[in-house]
Amino acid sequence: MAKLSDSIENLFARFGPHVEQVPAGGWAPIGEADKLVKTHCCFCGQQCGIQLKVKDNRVVGFEPWEEFPFNQGKLCPKGVKRYMQNAHPDRLLSPLERVDGAGFRDLAWEPALARIAAEMKRIQGANGNDAFAVLTGASLTNEKAYLMGKFARVALRTANIDYNGRLCMVSAGAASKKVFGIDRAANPWSDIPKAEVLLIAGANIAECAPITTDYVWRARENGARIIVLDPRMTPIARTVDLFIPVKPGGDIGVFNGMLHVMIKRGWIDRAFIAAHTTGWEAVEKAVEKYTPEYGAKIAGVPASLIVKAAELWGPAKTSFLLHARGIEHHSKGVDNCLAALNLVVGSGRIGREGCGYAMITGQGNGQGAREQGQKCDQLPGARDIENPEHRRYIADVWKVPEESIPHKGLSAIPLVEAIHAGRIKGLLLLCFNPLVSLPDQNFVREALEKLEFFAVIDFFLSETAQHADIVLPGSLMEEDEGTTTNVEGRVIHHKKAVDPPAGTREEWKIICDLAARLGQGDKFAYASTKEIFDELRVASKGGISDYYGITWERIDEQMGIFWPCPSLDHPGTPRLYEGAKFGHADGKAHPQPVEWRPAAEEADAEYPIILTTGRTVAHYLSGTQTRRIGALVGQTPEPWCEMHPRLAGKLGVADGDFVRVESRRGWLTVPARVLTTIRPDTVFVPYHWPFDRAANRATIRAIDPVSNIPEFKICAVRVTKAPRPDDALAHLPPQAGGLS
Numbered sequence: 001m002a003k004l005s006d007s008i009e010n011l012f013a014r015f016g017p018h019v020e021q022v023p024a025g026g027w028a029p030i031g032e033a034d035k036l037v038k039t040h041c042c043f044c045g046q047q048c049g050i051q052l053k054v055k056d057n058r059v060v061g062f063e064p065w066e067e068f069p070f071n072q073g074k075l076c077p078k079g080v081k082r083y084m085q086n087a088h089p090d091r092l093l094s095p096l097e098r099v100d101g102a103g104f105r106d107l108a109w110e111p112a113l114a115r116i117a118a119e120m121k122r123i124q125g126a127n128g129n130d131a132f133a134v135l136t137g138a139s140l141t142n143e144k145a146y147l148m149g150k151f152a153r154v155a156l157r158t159a160n161i162d163y164n165g166r167l168c169m170v171s172a173g174a175a176s177k178k179v180f181g182i183d184r185a186a187n188p189w190s191d192i193p194k195a196e197v198l199l200i201a202g203a204n205i206a207e208c209a210p211i212t213t214d215y216v217w218r219a220r221e222n223g224a225r226i227i228v229l230d231p232r233m234t235p236i237a238r239t240v241d242l243f244i245p246v247k248p249g250g251d252i253g254v255f256n257g258m259l260h261v262m263i264k265r266g267w268i269d270r271a272f273i274a275a276h277t278t279g280w281e282a283v284e285k286a287v288e289k290y291t292p293e294y295g296a297k298i299a300g301v302p303a304s305l306i307v308k309a310a311e312l313w314g315p316a317k318t319s320f321l322l323h324a325r326g327i328e329h330h331s332k333g334v335d336n337c338l339a340a341l342n343l344v345v346g347s348g349r350i351g352r353e354g355c356g357y358a359m360i361t362g363q364g365n366g367q368g369a370r371e372q373g374q375k376c377d378q379l380p381g382a383r384d385i386e387n388p389e390h391r392r393y394i395a396d397v398w399k400v401p402e403e404s405i406p407h408k409g410l411s412a413i414p415l416v417e418a419i420h421a422g423r424i425k426g427l428l429l430l431c432f433n434p435l436v437s438l439p440d441q442n443f444v445r446e447a448l449e450k451l452e453f454f455a456v457i458d459f460f461l462s463e464t465a466q467h468a469d470i471v472l473p474g475s476l477m478e479e480d481e482g483t484t485t486n487v488e489g490r491v492i493h494h495k496k497a498v499d500p501p502a503g504t505r506e507e508w509k510i511i512c513d514l515a516a517r518l519g520q521g522d523k524f525a526y527a528s529t530k531e532i533f534d535e536l537r538v539a540s541k542g543g544i545s546d547y548y549g550i551t552w553e554r555i556d557e558q559m560g561i562f563w564p565c566p567s568l569d570h571p572g573t574p575r576l577y578e579g580a581k582f583g584h585a586d587g588k589a590h591p592q593p594v595e596w597r598p599a600a601e602e603a604d605a606e607y608p609i610i611l612t613t614g615r616t617v618a619h620y621l622s623g624t625q626t627r628r629i630g631a632l633v634g635q636t637p638e639p640w641c642e643m644h645p646r647l648a649g650k651l652g653v654a655d656g657d658f659v660r661v662e663s664r665r666g667w668l669t670v671p672a673r674v675l676t677t678i679r680p681d682t683v684f685v686p687y688h689w690p691f692d693r694a695a696n697r698a699t700i701r702a703i704d705p706v707s708n709i710p711e712f713k714i715c716a717v718r719v720t721k722a723p724r725p726d727d728a729l730a731h732l733p734p735q736a737g738g739l740s
Contacts, residue, residue: 032055033053033054033055033060033061034054034055034056035053035054035497036051036052036053036054036063037051037052037054037478037495037496037497038051038065038068038495039051039052039477039478039493039494039495039497040484040492040493040494041075041078041079041082041364042082042139042364042476042477042478042494042625043078043079043082043364043620043625043626044078044208044209044361044362044363044364044620045209045360045361045362045363045364045365045366045367045486045487046070046071046209046211046212046361046486046487047070047364047365047484047486047487047492048068048070048071048074048075048076048079048211049065049067049068049070049071049073049492049559050062050063050064050065050075050079050082051063051064051065052083052478052497054497054498057498057499058086058087058498059083059086059478059497059498060083061083062075062080062082062083067559068559069190069559069560070189070211070486070488070490070560071211074211074214075211076210076211076617077617077618077631077632077635078617078618078619078620078626078632081629081631081632082629083478084629084630084631085476085625085628085629086476086478086498088460088628090460090461090628091459091460091473091501091504092458092459092460092461092471092473092474092504093473093501093502093503093504094106094107094473094503095107095108095109095112095470095471095472095473096461096468096470096471097112097115097469097470098468098469098470104461104471107470109505112470112472113472113510113513113514113517114517115470116428116453116455116470116472116514117514117517117518119426119452119453119455119469120132120156120426120428120453120514120518121518122453123425123426123452123453124156124158124426127425129156129157129158129159129406130158130159130160130406130409130424131158131423131424131425131426132156132158132160132424132425132426132427132428133158133160133161133409133410133415133418133419133424133426133427133428134148134151134152134156134158134160134161134162134427134428134429134430135161135162135163135164135412135415135427135428135429135430135432135434136148136161136162136163136164136369136374136429136430136431136432137163137164137363137369137430137431137432138163138164138165138168138363138364138365138366138369138370139363139364139365139369139431139621140365140369140374140430140431140507141365141368141477141480141482141483141484141494141529142365142368142369142371142372142482142483142484142485142491142533142536142547143482143483143508143529143532143533143536144430144482144507144508144511144529145163145365145368145369145370145371145372145373145374146372146373146374146380146532146535146536146539147508147511147512147524147532148161148163148374148430148511149161149372149373149374149375149378149379149380150373150398150523150524151511151514151515151524152374152406153373153405153406154398154400154404154405154515154520154523154524155514155515155518155520155523155524156518157404157406158406158409159376159406159407159408159409159410160376160409160410160415160418160424161374161375161376161409162374162375162376162409162410162411162412162415163369163370163374163375163412163432164363164412164432164434164437164621165363165366165369165370165375166375166411166412166413166707166708166709167412167437167438167709167710167712168325168328168361168362168363168366168709169328169359169361169362169363169366169367169370170328170370170375170707170708170709171327171328171329171330171333171334171336171337171704171706171707171709172323172324172328172333172337172359173359173370173707174334174337174706174707175334175337175338175340175341175592176337176341176359177583178334178338178590178592179338179341179342179345179589179590179591179592180341180576180577180582180583180584180589180590181544181582181583181584181590182544182576182582182583183370183371183382183544183545184367184489184545184563184576185356185357185358185359185361185367185487185488185489185576186350186351186356186357186358186575186576186577187320187355187356187357187358187488187574187575187576188488188489188490188562188574188575189212189215189358189487189488190215190574191320191353191354191355191356191575192212192215192216192218192219192320192322193215193218193219193221193222193224194219194222194318194353194354195219195224195316195318195319195320195354195355196223196224196225196316196317196318196319196354197224197225197226197227197312197313197316197318197319197320198216198219198224198225198226198227198319198320198321198322199227199229199309199313199319199320199321199322199340199343200216200226200227200228200229200236200240200322200323201228201229201230201251201255201321201322201323201324201326201327201340202229202230202251202323202324202325202326202327202328202336202713203230203236203322203323203324203325203326203360204230204232204234204235204236204324204326204614204615205234205236205322205324205360206234206235206236206617207234207235207615207616207617208324208325208360208362208614208615208617209324209360209487210617212322212360212487213236216236217239219320220239225241225242225312225316226239226240226241226242227240227241227242227243227244227309227312227313228240228242228243228244229244229246229251229254229326229327230243230244230245230246230326231245231246231247231248231326231612231678231679231682231684232245232612232642232677232678232679232682232684233245233676233677233678234677238677241312242305242308242309242312244299244301244305244306244309245300245301245679246299246300246301247298247299247300247301247610247679247681247682248599248610248612248682248713248714249330249332249598249599249602249713249714250298250299250300250301250596251299251326251327251336251339251340252298252332252335252336252339252594252595252596253290253294253295253296253297253298253299253306253596254295254299254301254305254306254309255336255339255340255342255343255594256286256287256290256295256339256342256594256596257290257291257292257294257295257296257299257303257306257310258295258306258309258310258313258314258343259283259287259290259310259339259342259343259346260287260288260290260291260292260295261292261306261307261310261311261314262310262313262314262343262346262347263284263287263346265310265314267310267314267315267347268346268347269346269347269348269349271348272348272580273345273346273348275580276348276580276582276587276588276589277345277588277589277590277591278586278588278589278590279590279591279592279593280345280346280591282592282593283342283345283346283591283592283593283594285593286593286594286595287593291303292304292306292307298596300679300681313343313347314347316347316349317349318349318353318354318355319344319347319349319354319355320354320355320356320357320358321340321341321343321344321356321357321358322357322358322360323337323340323357323359323360324359324360324362325362325614325712325713326614326713327340328359328709329613329709329710329711329712329713330599330704330709330711330713330714331599331600331702331703331704331705331711332596332597332599332704333704333707333709333711334704334706334707335594335595335596335597337359338591338592338594339594340357341357341591342591342592342594344356344357345589345591346591350577350580350589351575351576351577351578351579351580351581352575352578353575356575356576356577358487358488360487361486361487362615363621364477364484365484365485366487367484367485367486367487367489368483368484368485368491369484370382371485371540371544371545372536372540373394373539375411376408376409376410376411376415377408377409377411379391379394379405379539380394380397380536380539380540380543381539381540381541381542381543381544381545381546381547382543382544382545383543383544385405385407385408386407386408388402390543391405393542394539397535397538397539398523398539399523400523410424411703411708412434412438412708413438413439413701413703413708413710414703414708416434416438416443416444416447417447417701419447419448419450419451420443420446420447420450422450424451425451425452425453426451426452426453426454427448427451427453427454427455428455428456428457429454429455429456429457429458429464429465429468430456430457430458430474430507431457431458431474431507432464433462433463433464433465433621433622433624434448434464435448435462435463435464435467435690436462436463436464436621436622436623436624436687436688436689436690436694436696437621437622437687437696438696438710439696439699439700439701439710439711439712440665440666440696440697440699440700440701441666441694441696441697442665442666442697443665443701445467448464448467449467453469454467454468454469454470455468455469455470455471455472456468456470456471456472457471457472457473457474457507457510458471458472458473458474458624459473459474459475459476459504460624460625460628462622462624463622463690463691472505472510473503473504473505474504474505474506474507474510475500475504475505475506475507476500477494478494478496478497478498479496479497479498479499479500479504479506480494480496480500480506480507480508480529481493481494481495481496481528481529481530482494482529482532482533483533483552483555485563486560488562488574489562489563489573489574489576490560490561490562490574491547491550491555491560491561491562491563491565492555492559492560493552493555493556493560506529508526508529508532511524512524512525512526530552533552537549537550537551541566542566544564544583545563545564546563546564546565546566547563547564547565548565548566548567549561549565549566549567549568549569549570549572550563550565550572551568554568558572562574599702599711599714599715600700600702600711600714601664601700601702601711601714601715601716602714602716603681603716604716606716606718607662607663607664607716607717607718608716608718609647609681609682609683609716609717609718609719610681610682610683610714610715610716610717611661611663611682611683611684611685611695611698611699611714611715611716611717612682612683612684612712612713612714613684613685613686613687613695613696613699613712613713614684614686614687614713615686615687615688616636616686616688617635617636618632618633618635618636619632619636619686619688620688621688622688622690623688623689623690626688627688627689636686638670638671638689638693639668639670639685639686639687639688639689639693639695640670640671640672640673640685640686641659641661641670641671641672641673641683641684641685641719642672642673642675642678642683642684642685643672643673643674643675643678643683643719644674644675644676644678644679644680644682645674645675645676646680647680647681647683647719648672648674651719651720651721652721653672653674653719653721654672654674655672655673655674655675656671656672657671657672657721658670658671658672658721658722658723658724658725659671659672659719659720659721659722660719660720660721660722661683661685661695661698661717661719662698662717662718662719662720663698663699663700663715663716663717664716665697665698665699665700666697666698667697667698668685668692668693668694668695668697668698669692669693669722669725670685670693683717683719685698687712692725696712698715698717699711699712699715700714700715
């Protein structure tokens with residue numbers, strides 16, 4: 001059974017491993033770097049350009065890459081410090097094997113790979129192919145994402161593959177496909193400063209996408225009016241024209257209320273709607289009852305704010321909508337996004353300079369990783385796995401019978417539930433840390449302990465990897481080569497800067513080796529990641545996300561190419577929908593009527609407070625990487641519970657007191673931050689930490705019925721003052737890192 005060994009040191013098991021990487025005696029002077037490698041940040045979906053300084057096969061620093069158009073040399077704290085994980089003492093340098101009652105021991109590569117392949121065959125032979133599942137990451141390169149989808153369906157022949165992008169942008173993507181037929185930001189970021197009005201919904205861009213803040217400020221300097229919807233007055237909200245402190249889950253009240261006002265006042269582009277949309281009448285009928293007063297009751301804000309937002313957005317000549325996890329992490333996340341997109345369609349302001357919308361990608365390759373076939377319902381090119389024509393095309397590329405390709409499998413949360421129920425008995429995990437990032441962590445832990453066999457590929461021993469039977473050491477982004485697709489839809493080139501350390505391997509080589517051991521080596525006989533990309537190009541040809549005309553050489557020459565790019569002489573497509581031609585077969589936009597509905601779990605007498613979760617600027621996702629970079633840990637060493645003074649007064653809590661945040665599923669103990677920049681009915685906890693600091697001990701496994709994204713942004717909790725924990729983190733000095 002895959003259980004956490006009691007032999008792991010207490011400090012490691014409770015709080016994660018070392019955070020410093022300074023060797024004994026301190027750093028030696030590095031002198032002149034051997035080379036400067038133009039590449040990209042390994043963290044969020046902005047994928048900023050950076051130049052890595054390399055000496056003696058080690059990344060020792062960075063220089064700004066001012067020529068790269070997206071960030072023009074600017075970097076956030078994570079980007080500045082990204083290279084500092086490279087030589088961390090926690091780096092895995094050998095395969096590990098669990099020994100019952102004794103933790104892990106080093107294992108040679110040959111027996112490690114042999115055991116994984118043997119367990120895959122054993123479990124599938126006894127229980128069917130779908131009894132072995134694959135979970136992967138949205139920070140993988142396009143090449144690795146493509147490879148994992150192919151590996152699951154060709155080598156393992158399991159339907160059950162999904163990825164942690166299921167926790168990120170799938171609601172936005174589903175809504176965008178429903179309305180416009182394509183899952184991608186409609187505009188390049190260069191359009192943002194050209195808009196007269198910006199609407200930023202559920203996007204804490206100053207902390208989660210800092211370089212995007214620069215584009216917003218440029219728009220403001222050009223005279224733009226800015227609206228922000230968020231339960232918290234995030235840093236960007238402090239500088240805008242209109243801040244709407246919406247109740248978590250109440251966004252549809254604002255969006256439908258705004259559209260109601262726009263219709264009543266004649267701020268709808270009737271000519272655009274008649275020529276370029278279908279279904280608008282149903283939208284108008286749905287919002288008839290959403291007067292500002294009715295919308296205000298849903299949103300928990302004054303009706304006057306909804307009217308003011310409509311007065312800013314409605315008559316503008318150009319406008320830009322930006323949204324992120326704040327409206328997406330809901331059991332009605334798709335509907336939230338649809339209601340927002342109706343504002344874009346109704347105004348007719350899309351497909352031209354300064355007019356459009358974008359979902360802000362959170363994960364490193366959140367855009368590209370969901371296009372290449374590692375989602376449970378997709379094949380490469382963002383093709384539909386249930387579409388016979390799509391299946392036949394990919395089967396021809398892969399040189400396999402169409403009927404051998406599995407059909408739609410389970411998404412991440414149902415997949416874990418199937419493990420818990422005993423239907424899935426084996427799991428291969430790549431660069432995914434569900435014991436921090438999935439909701440209801442006690443349930444997730446129980447599921448992992450029920451696995452008959454569990455293998456992990458990662459470069460650090462994450463909290464989840466501590467439960468594995470075999471752990472294989474993979475490679476960091478700078479130790480391999482490939483592409484990602486940034487928040488705009490721009491395909492970019494990550495160049496190899498250094499070789500992986502001795503004892504580790506690039507993940508694509510590991511997967512190809514496993515495929516060979518499963519009898520499919522001829523389908524995975526790649527000599528390089530460039531060969532994988534060239535096959536990806538063919539696999540995507542004619543699909544929605546068509547990469548066929550993109551080559552590594554063209555990317556380097558043009559500093560990225562926007563898909564779709566169907567031929568080698570095609571320039572790429574920075575702005576979708578120009579000429580109001582949309583991705584549906586009829587060429588029209590398909591706006592959708594939306595009705596508000598409650599969250600899966602609303603606050604009540606027993607659990608009277610809403611918990612919402614999110615990120616902080618110093619950390620990334622589950623913290624596996626950033627919690628090992630000393631400067632970032634120093635900036636934000638631990639999570640906190642943010643609450644309004646009115647709530648704190650009721651609870652008898654002062655700033656700095658420790659509080660217990662408890663839901664029906666679990667609890668965590670963190671210090672309180674008492675401030676006026678959050679709603680009095682809501683508390684906020686960032687989620688990057690494990691164990692008894694984990695926000696996701698409390699969150700709920702409820703998912704959106706369309707996107708299957710979890711409802712991270714709403715669950716019911718009670719908060720009580722708690723004793724100071726007797727552990728290392730609690731005795732760290734207070735640090736800056738959040739709102740004040």
